Every structure is written in C-alpha cells, then in structure tokens.
Amino acid sequence: MTGTPLLELRNVNKIFGAVHVLHDVNFAVHAGQVTALVGDNGAGKSTLVKTVAGIYAADSGEQYFEGQPVHITSPKAASALGIEVVYQDLALCDNLDIVENMFLGRELKKGIALDESTMEQRARETLASLSVRTVKSVRQGVASLSGGQRQTVAIAKAVLWNSKVVLLDEPTAALGVAQTRQVLDLVRRLADQGLGVVLISHNMNDVFEVADRITALYLGRVAADVATKDVTHGQIVELITAGRSGSLGLAPSAAPA
Amino acid sequence: MSTDTTPTSGLAGSDFASDAHSAAGLREAGRDYLIRLRGGDMGALPATLGLLTLVIGFSLASDTFLTELNIANLITQAGAICVLAMGLVFVLLLGDIDLSAGFTGATGAAVMALMIRDQGLGWPVAVLAGVATGAVIGLVIGLLVAKLGIPSFVVSLAFFLGLQGALLRMIGEGGSVRVDDDFIRGISIDNMSVVAGWSLAGGVVALFALASLLKHRRQVRQNLQHLPLSVVLVKIAGLAVVVLGMTAVLNANRSKNPNFPIEGIPWVLPLVGFLLVFWTYVLTRTTFGRHLYAVGGNKEAARRAGINVDRIRVQAFMIGSSMAAISGIIAASNAGKVSASSGGSNTLLYAVGAAVIGGTSLFGGRGKARDAVIGGLVIATIANGLGLLDQPSYINFVVTGSVLLLAAAVDAVSRRRRSAAGVG
Numbered sequence A: 001m002t003g004t005p006l007l008e009l010r011n012v013n014k015i016f017g018a019v020h021v022l023h024d025v026n027f028a029v030h031a032g033q034v035t036a037l038v039g040d041n042g043a044g045k046s047t048l049v050k051t052v053a054g055i056y057a058a059d060s061g062e063q064y065f066e067g068q069p070v071h072i073t074s075p076k077a078a079s080a081l082g083i084e085v086v087y088q089d090l091a092l093c094d095n096l097d098i099v100e101n102m103f104l105g106r107e108l109k110k111g112i113a114l115d116e117s118t119m120e121q122r123a124r125e126t127l128a129s130l131s132v133r134t135v136k137s138v139r140q141g142v143a144s145l146s147g148g149q150r151q152t153v154a155i156a157k158a159v160l161w162n163s164k165v166v167l168l169d170e171p172t173a174a175l176g177v178a179q180t181r182q183v184l185d186l187v188r189r190l191a192d193q194g195l196g197v198v199l200i201s202h203n204m205n206d207v208f209e210v211a212d213r214i215t216a217l218y219l220g221r222v223a224a225d226v227a228t229k230d231v232t233h234g235q236i237v238e239l240i241t242a243g244r245s246g247s248l249g250l251a252p253s254a255a256p257a
Numbered sequence B: 001m002s003t004d005t006t007p008t009s010g011l012a013g014s015d016f017a018s019d020a021h022s023a024a025g026l027r028e029a030g031r032d033y034l035i036r037l038r039g040g041d042m043g044a045l046p047a048t049l050g051l052l053t054l055v056i057g058f059s060l061a062s063d064t065f066l067t068e069l070n071i072a073n074l075i076t077q078a079g080a081i082c083v084l085a086m087g088l089v090f091v092l093l094l095g096d097i098d099l100s101a102g103f104t105g106a107t108g109a110a111v112m113a114l115m116i117r118d119q120g121l122g123w124p125v126a127v128l129a130g131v132a133t134g135a136v137i138g139l140v141i142g143l144l145v146a147k148l149g150i151p152s153f154v155v156s157l158a159f160f161l162g163l164q165g166a167l168l169r170m171i172g173e174g175g176s177v178r179v180d181d182d183f184i185r186g187i188s189i190d191n192m193s194v195v196a197g198w199s200l201a202g203g204v205v206a207l208f209a210l211a212s213l214l215k216h217r218r219q220v221r222q223n224l225q226h227l228p229l230s231v232v233l234v235k236i237a238g239l240a241v242v243v244l245g246m247t248a249v250l251n252a253n254r255s256k257n258p259n260f261p262i263e264g265i266p267w268v269l270p271l272v273g274f275l276l277v278f279w280t281y282v283l284t285r286t287t288f289g290r291h292l293y294a295v296g297g298n299k300e301a302a303r304r305a306g307i308n309v310d311r312i313r314v315q316a317f318m319i320g321s322s323m324a325a326i327s328g329i330i331a332a333s334n335a336g337k338v339s340a341s342s343g344g345s346n347t348l349l350y351a352v353g354a355a356v357i358g359g360t361s362l363f364g365g366r367g368k369a370r371d372a373v374i375g376g377l378v379i380a381t382i383a384n385g386l387g388l389l390d391q392p393s394y395i396n397f398v399v400t401g402s403v404l405l406l407a408a409a410v411d412a413v414s415r416r417r418r419s420a421a422g423v424g
C-alpha cells in the first residue's frame, strides 16, 4: 500500500470475559479509499468499529493515527481526531429535524441561545457538498425521511466536522435497491473527497462496487487484507465462511473450521 | 405580501427547492398545515377547538359564564393548574411521569407558609425556601430514576405517599396553615392597575410583533427556511386579538357592588405568562431544551451524541418539582391556606390532563410549555362551567376523567398516524 495509512491498528486484541473477540487484528484505513470490512455474523466487525470509535478499549495492541501512536479512550477522543461512526441502528432522533440531528450534542451557540441560522446554513452546505439531491428541506423531521435519506443524514452528520475517517456499519442493510444506490454513491464520494472510509457490508455486490480494499475477518482474526481488483466474489465468500481460499487466508491450524 | 419567495443561490449541486421558497403564501401554508394535521401532527388544534366548544356550550347553558367576574375567576382558578402542568411537561417530554407533583406543590407551599408564620421571615425568603424544597424533591426523584433505574411511575408513587406523610407531620392532622401575607395573597386576589394592564398588554404584543418580524427578515436575508410573511402577520394579529381582548375584559369593572369597583388583570396572569415565555425560551432556544427533546425522542441516540442523559433527566425532574412548588404557592395564595389535604384529590390528574389535552405526548419527545396553558384553560373551564351549572361534584369527576381519556386517545392515535405517515 502506498503512503502512511490514516488509521492503523496493529495486533489489537479485545476480550469480553471468556470470549476472545479480536485476535491480533491488523487493520489499515487509507485516505481516499473505501476499505470494506467483511465477515460472518459474530466475526467481530462491530467490535472492531467500536474499538476504533473509543466505545471499547482494546486489551492490547497499538493504534496509529496519521502515523502517530494514539490512545482512543472515548467517543469524544475519537471525534477529536476526526473519526466518526455511522452506527448500524441509526442514531437519529425522530422528533427532531435534520439540522437538529446533524448538530446534536455539538450545537453552535450565540451567547446562551442556539445559533439556528449558522447551523441551518452549515447543514445545507454539507448536504450540498455531498450532492444530496433527495432531501427537500433541512427543516424536515427525520421521521418523515425514507431509510436511504435517514442514512444520508447520519452520514452527513458524520462528515460535518471535517472528519478524516468515517466508519459505516452496514449502512445498506435495511435499504431497497434505489436507496442502496444513493448510499453507495455517497460512500464513494466521501472517499473521492479524500476521506478514509470503512464500509461494513454483507452484500458482496456492494463491496465489489465501491471498495478499493477488502479486509476479511474470520472468528476475530484477519483472514485477508487484499485489493478488490485482485480477488473474486467466490474467494471473498470462502474467506468469510472458511477463513481461507486457496493461497489466501489463515493457515489451516488457525482456521479450525 | 403573499409572494414571499427567495431565490435559490450559491448552492450548486443541491436542490432544496422547497427550502428556499418555503410556503409561498397563506393558501399554500394552509395546505401544508392540513397535510401536517392529517399526518398526526395535531399540535394545539384539538385543545383550542375543545376550549372554543366548551366556552360556547357553557355560555349558552349559563348566563353567568361569560361575565367579566367569572372570566377573572376562571383565570385565577386556572393559574395553579397551568403552572403545575408546565412543570410536568418537562417530565412528560422524557416519557416519564411524576405522580407526586401535587403533594410536592403542597409541601413547598407548607414550607413557605410555616416560614412566614413560625419564623416570621419575609415572603421572598419563604418563597425561595418553598421552591428550593421542590427542587430538592425533584433532585431525589430524578437521581432514583436516572441512576438507580427505578421506573418514575414507582418512584413518584412512593413520593406521593411519603410527601402526604410529610405534609401531615408539618401541618398536623386535619389542620391548616393560614396564608395571609399580603404579597402572597395578592397573587390571586389583587389586580394590576388598569393603566399597568394596558401597558403590559401593549408591550407584549409589540415585543412579539417586533421579534417575529425581525426573525422573519433575518431568515429571508440569510436564505433560511421561513414562514411566509402573511402567516407571520396572521400570528401577530391572532396574539394581539387574544391579549388585547382579554385585557379589555379584565380591565372592565366586574364588581357586583357599584361602590367597590373590581377591575384589572389578576396578578397571577402575568406570572403564568412570564413562566410561559421563560420556559418556552429554554425549550426552544437553548442546548438544554434541545437535549431534553433528544433524550425524550431517542435516549440511545442522545447518549451517542455525547449528551449526558442522566443529568438531563435529573434536571427535568428538578424543573418539574420546582414548578410544582410554585404552583402549590399559587394554590395557597388562592385558598388563603395550606391544609394537610392540599395537593391531593384531582390536583395531579388535572395537571397531567392539562398537559396532555394541550398536546404533550405521554410517549415522550413531544410537547411545549404552551400546551400546559391551553390545556389548563380547558380543565379550568370544565370545572368552572360545571360548577356554575350546579352539577353534583361526581359529574365533574366523570367529565374531567373522560376528557383526560379523550386527550390520551388523541395522543395515542396521532402517534400511530405519525408513524404511519412517517412524521416523528
């Protein structure tokens, strides 16, 4: 891979009580690229994302951000670095509008009062910069949005803060064909704007369409980290289900199944 | 005035078409409003219609209902209900409930009354102590709910019983404490001078008009989402009619005795008005208000956004209980005493009913300070009107209970409509 990764994990382990969920995981996110994180249910994808987001602390291993060693100990520390997560179950408030949701917890103020004008303008600019064409009004309640639009708002919320790395946990899982299209386009645009994007998805078509690299997790271990153009659907499916595929993947001893 | 459109500008690549021009005029705004209503976003409409119906009904049934004297009475009766309900809105916004609010109010009022009677303290200190008592009760309830995770229903039920005990201990079985401090009594029985009343009413209307117009101009200039000017003007006119009309009624002499004129706005009205403006500001213009709605709408989303959910919940209970204490003091001012049974009976249900009738959802996340005032007027009108008609008191209970049920049903149905229409 060329250049220093934006975000890099080395030999990260995460243990929940008796369950060893992440095993010596090495993972890199590069600027301007979409890295797909794939793996079966329970492989540890969400745990990896939450470790990067500062929700869980890794039990061992190192993390580097732009080449510098970092300790991400809280969600606040993660966002201070420019790492934002779009969660599987969208973290939006149905009773608030788009602007209110995008600035939730980080409202701009003028004196003691909320600075609604600036927030509305910045929300609109951000959506415009992402070429979002489907949202009629930024003062619309998010409950009135379609699944794809809600996902768009969640993503726009993540990039509002000049973030450098955006992690998306199954952003298309609940979406129809057209809405998946919208979100994938948006994911690609984020990378084209220079962000490091991590996409968790079960859908191989999505992965092969937008991802530059694919990291496959198998039972908490990294089975492979490959460029998308060097592999086939079949190989990835084998990596996901068996941990290895031909010359790729874990050594047989490490892959008990 | 109905072509109030703004050109889209400087937003290449986006099409917030409806954002830039908003509703173009009254007709379009009216249509948008209808769509919102059908989608289950009823706002204050059911309560306002209900209030109008009640007023028309009672004025047909009773000659005295629409007299100036009775209207002034009704407003004084509504004061304590509105304030209690306004505090409850904060708790209801979280999807919680405070069943002890009635007795919290009586406890606060008792503390105030005893400090004046037994310690000889002035009303400002006594009132402060009463409200602080409420705040402490709210703090404890809030901590038990937020930190220990006991359902608010149970915590406040325990306080409902415990505070009755505290009240009995302070006042004594069957006893009561007189409230005869001139200032405290004056909240309910004294009126503003006619001149002061007109100045206040004029000032309120002028300020509202100025603030609305300035806001509209700023929104248009900065290309923000805004209402059409015509709608802004209609709102200003509506407020002016209500405020000035009410002032005219209350400034007329309502005494039955020609030698002792009674005229002017009862002091409780500007007090409730001030609380309404203050809490509306807090809810709509501050981060605290925003976070309160967020926690009520989706706790997990609020938590992930970095909001301290527990703190917001504790603060909401503290506001609710402090407002309950203020309400208790107003009730004591009206009754001239605090007794061991103050705050009991239908006090709490009236207030919950007021908030829900006004449009605050029992499911959390939806509600305004103004709901408490509109709903409080509905409840007070029912009690007042049925009283004039000489109905046995069981009728009052049955009717008020039915109205509460009706309001809760409207709340539940519009919630279902909202999720069907996808409007939060």
Ligand SMILES: Nc1ncnc2c1ncn2[C@@H]1O[C@H](COP(=O)(O)OP(=O)(O)O)[C@@H](O)[C@H]1O
Pocket (backbone or CB within 6 Å): A016, A019, A021, A039, A040, A041, A042, A043, A044, A045, A046, A047, A048
């Ligand atoms: N908080 C937790 N406590 C204990 N075990 C957990 C916790 N979170 C996840 N796990 C376990 O870790 C494994 C990986 O989970 P997860 O990261 O959610 O997988 P994925 O997102 O790839 O489906 C699963 O076996 C799951 O049961």
Ligand SMILES: [Mg+2]
Pocket (backbone or CB within 6 Å): A045, A046, A088
């Ligand atoms: Mg997962």
